[in-house]
Amino acid sequence: MTDFFGTLSPLRYDPESDQMAFRHYNPDEVLLGKRMEDHLRFAAAYWHSFAWPGGDPFGGQTFERPWFGDTMEDARLKADVAFEMFQILNVPYFCFHDADIRPEGATFAESARRFSEITDIFAQKMEQTGTRLLWGTANLFSHRRFMAGAASNPDPEVFAWSAATVKNCLDATHALGGENYVLWGGREGYETLLNTDLAAETEHMGRFLSVVVDYKHKIGFKGAILVEPKPQEPTKHQYDYDVGTVYGFLKRFGLEDEVKMNIEQGHAILAGHSFEHEIAMAQALGIFGSIDMNRNDYQSGWDTDQFPNNVPEVALAYYEILKGGGFTSGGTNFDAKLRRQSLDPEDLIAAHAGAMDVCARGLKAAAAMLEDGTLExxxxxxxxxxxxxxxxxxxxxxxxxxxxxxxxxxxxxxxxxxxxxxxxxxxxxxx
Incomplete structure (x- = not known):
């Protein structure tokens, strides 16, 4: 055990408690014939919770965490604290990028060895705690090598590096029993058409996704391959703009029966849609998979990734999910981060607990609307x-x-x- 969270104990459902507790999230409450935990399938995101330093476009690091550093000792401590948080929150799942969990090595091989060491630690901790992996993914956007994209990069060596990275991450996700694998093209787009070959870049993206699907079947990975749409920011335009755009892309390359959507609330808003619209569209097209639950600040024009606190918005999202039959391999991942001024370890627990309660309230409202039947x-x-x-x-x-x-x-x-x-x-x- 570490001392990062001090004396915080695992949270429990206790609506009357004057301590930190769940007021609405009762894992064992049955709605529409299923336990609340099994409806919501909560996951904590490794990146925002443990790798994000508290910066924004106008300022740098505000958080001071004992694992911030470039050594494997730091990475091991980070894993210890992460699984302590998962247990305090009693979330059944977590999600990660490769770059979240290990420091970058001097070579690809060194990074891969470091990644493998931490995933071995994950396997031990998952067995000890019962925490499962909702999905894994590769960070193909932060390092400067990806400044012009990954699969869509004009440099074929970056394409190759990206393919090797995804192979490693998909292998690890498979070994850890992950239930999905996500591809998020954070820079798969362009900043100016003056130096962009749209036809070549989208063709290369299609080929990249096709070989990932082929490899999934080769290794026997039974989880879903998910694509996460986003319209812009930091690029001027991204090729995976929204659910409808991605579906057209999948149809073009014959992948509409192989790939589903991981839909983020904040990205839906940036695309000019509501969260429930994107979910309903994915359900209608037969490609709904999972969600990233967060929200944007509607007075800012960028992706702020705040924890959800709007029950009516959340209720309409879960209404569309329940109406479509609920999650299968997907779930509710909190792709959300603290405010830059929320410095304390307790803030990290409180943010997740409050968000879980908001989702529980929204789910209960959605289930009640379906049972009532008036809308349908x-x-x-x-x-x-x-x-x-x-x-x-x-x-x-x-x-x-x-x-x-x-x-x-x-x-x-x-x-x-x-x-x-x-x-x-x-x-x-x-x-």
């Missing part, structure tokens, strides 16, 4: 006209036949209310 009944009523034999037959007609039905005076549509305010009032009964 009103939706069915709006489309009821399509259930008639004539309407269904029209879908098999050619354009001239449809036009003739209108010309004969058999069709004279009258607008009907969308009833949006009434629907919003229904939602407000629950949140």
């Amino acid at each position: 009944q009103m939706r069915r009523n709006r489309y009821a006209g399509w259930e008639s034999p004539d309407a269904q037959a029209m879908l098999g007609m050619d354009l001239e036949t449809i036009a003739a039905k209108v010309a004969d005076g058999k069709i004279d549509p009258m607008p009907r209310s969308g009833r949006q305010e009434i629907l919003e009032n229904v939602v407000n009964r629950f949140v």
